[in-house]
Amino acid sequence: MNVTAADVIEAVRTGPGGPRIGAFFDLDGTLVRGYTVASLYQDRIRRFQAGPAELARVLFAALDGLARDGDPEAIGRAGFATLRGMRTDEVAAIGQRVFDERIAGTIRPEARDLIQAHLRRGHTVAVASSATRLQIEPLARDLGIPHIICTELEETDGVLTGRSTTDLVWGERKAAAVRAFARGARINLRQSFGYANGAEDLAFLAELGRPYPLNPHPGLAEAAAAHDWPVLTLREPKSPTLWAGLGTLGALTAVNVALGVGMTYGLLSGDRRRGANLGLELAADTGLALAGVKLHVTGAEHLEQARPAVFVANHQSTLDVLVLGALLRHDFTAVTKREARFDPRMLVIGAFLDPAWIDRSNLANAKHTLDQAVARLRGGTSILVLPEGTRMPTPRLGRFKKGAFHLAMQAGVPIVPIVLRNTGELAWRRSMLVHSGTVDVAVLDPIPTAGWTVDELDKRITELRDRFADTLADWPVSAAGS
Incomplete structure (x- = not known):
């Protein structure tokens, strides 16, 4: 019998809740496409940190393992040995960087929804994998998974020895580790869920009352x-x-053609603002259409309800620029970091938007830029701010910076939150390609800033970020794309 993510999420939603129900997820091939260790080695090779001798040892171990019917022990020992002498904090930093740059783009989108469904039911959610914490912890943090059952590396005084304290948690050993974890956490395995993709996980899945082979190998x-x-x-x-x-x-x-049309119109008519509006509207609409991207928006009435305003949006993709342009359409500019001024993708758009380029390294210059932005707000031009300050590798929100809130408070204009759900799925942050599909957008109620004070700004920022997080976790039904 074949089931979909929606089927399983409904079973989770209507089934028993509480921490005695477990949800155990394999990592490689299950939560992510492919193998995380491959991403780690690609990174080491790219940075010239893996020499020919090391690569030869790992390759020989892999071939030897395959010759012995896929026994992974030799591969594991060879991989552990490459970490000998490295500090654990150094390894953790490498794991986070490789996650951001490579692994984040391999997460199966519906896996995130499935995990959230379990967490909402209060289930005990864990990654159960033969991978190491180096590979798992950044992903578990991003997905909100609190528990990890994995191959543990031996360390002495914060330095890795090149050996494991658990041996490779694979096959029957992984099943035993899950049983031990369940005993300690008082989990009822007969009512618990398990997700895995490979034949080596038969023993693990057989321990659980609700096993789900996920995109399984033959x-x-x-x-x-x-x-x-x-x-x-x-x-x-x-x-x-x-x-x-x-x-x-x-x-x-x-x-580029549309922006050229707008520029020409502005020059011929002597009305630069109308030319900019025309160019931006044409650019956003035709760009999205030719890329095959549609928008499914809830709360669209809020986009015109309170102008001028400070519009704030989460940021995950280059595609965000076109999406937000199609939403805001006219009489707006942006505040963006000065480094983006030299990004080729921003040269033409920057000329049209005439954004406020903020230099975060110079407090005086940053204050002067924000003062200019306040003046533009008071003159009737709305401001778009991406408060995370940079593209995030996954839909998980970054920290919100204060600039947008200071702007709105000083100008006395409302803040309008725009929540983008899946732009990163159609155009990952490290890719120049845009894939066809539907972007889900939720525009939330405008937030008046009258009466705000500097002393309560941190509280206001936390409240708004929580609204973004709540919307992403429990997406409005009317905003779901088809």
Whole structure:
């Protein structure tokens, strides 16, 4: 029997709740597409940190493991040995960087929704994997998973020895580790959920009352049929395709042509603002259309309800620029970091928006820039601010900076929150390609800033960030894209 993410989420929602119900997720091939260790080695090779001798040892161990019917022990020992002498904090920093740069883009989008469904029911959620904490912890933090069952590395005085204290948590050893964790946490395994993709996880899944082979390899798919286990298929992260490349190229061409039309109109009519509005509207609409991107918006009435305003949005993708342009359409500019001024993607758009370029390294200059932005707000031009300050690697929110809130408070204008759900799925932060699909947008009620004081600003920022997080975790039904 085949089931979808929506089917399983409904089963979680209507089933028993509480911490005695476990939800155990394998990592490689389950939460993410592919293997996280490959991303780590790609990073080491790219930085010339893995020499020919090390690569030869790992490759030989992999071939030896395959020759012995896939026994992973030799591969594990070879991999652990490469970490000998490294500090644990150094390894943790590498793991976070590789997650941000590589692994984040391989997370299966529906896996995030599934995890949130378990967390909302109060289940005890854990990653159960043969991978190490180096590979797992950044992803677990991002997904909000509080527990990790994994291969542990040995360390002495904060330095790795190149050995493991648990041996590789794989196959039957992984099943035993899950049983031990369940005993300690008083989890009822017969009512618990398990998700994995490989035949090596048969023993692990058999421990659980609700096993779900997830995008299973052939061996596990055969076992699932024999055991009458439901097979869960999650959609994969977007991969580069010829159509995505052509759509992106068409969108970039259309954006530049449209901005040129707007510039020409502004020069001929002597009305620069009308020319900018025309160019930006044409650029956003035609760019999205040629890229095959549609918008599904709830709360669209709030976009015109309170102008001028400070519009704030979460930021995950280059696509955000076109989406926000299509939403705001006219009489707005942006506050953005000075470094973006030299980004080729911002040269033409920057000329049209004439944004306030803020230099965070110079307090006096930053204050002067914000004062100019306040004057523009008072003159009737709305301001767009991305308060995280940079593109985030996943939908998980970053820290909100204070600039947008100071602007709104000083100008006496409302803040209008714009929550973008899945732009990063269609155009990951480290990719130039835009894939076709529907972007879900929720525009929240405008927030008046009259009466705000500097002393309560931190509280106001926390409240707004919480509204973004709540919206992303429990998306308005009317905003769900088809």
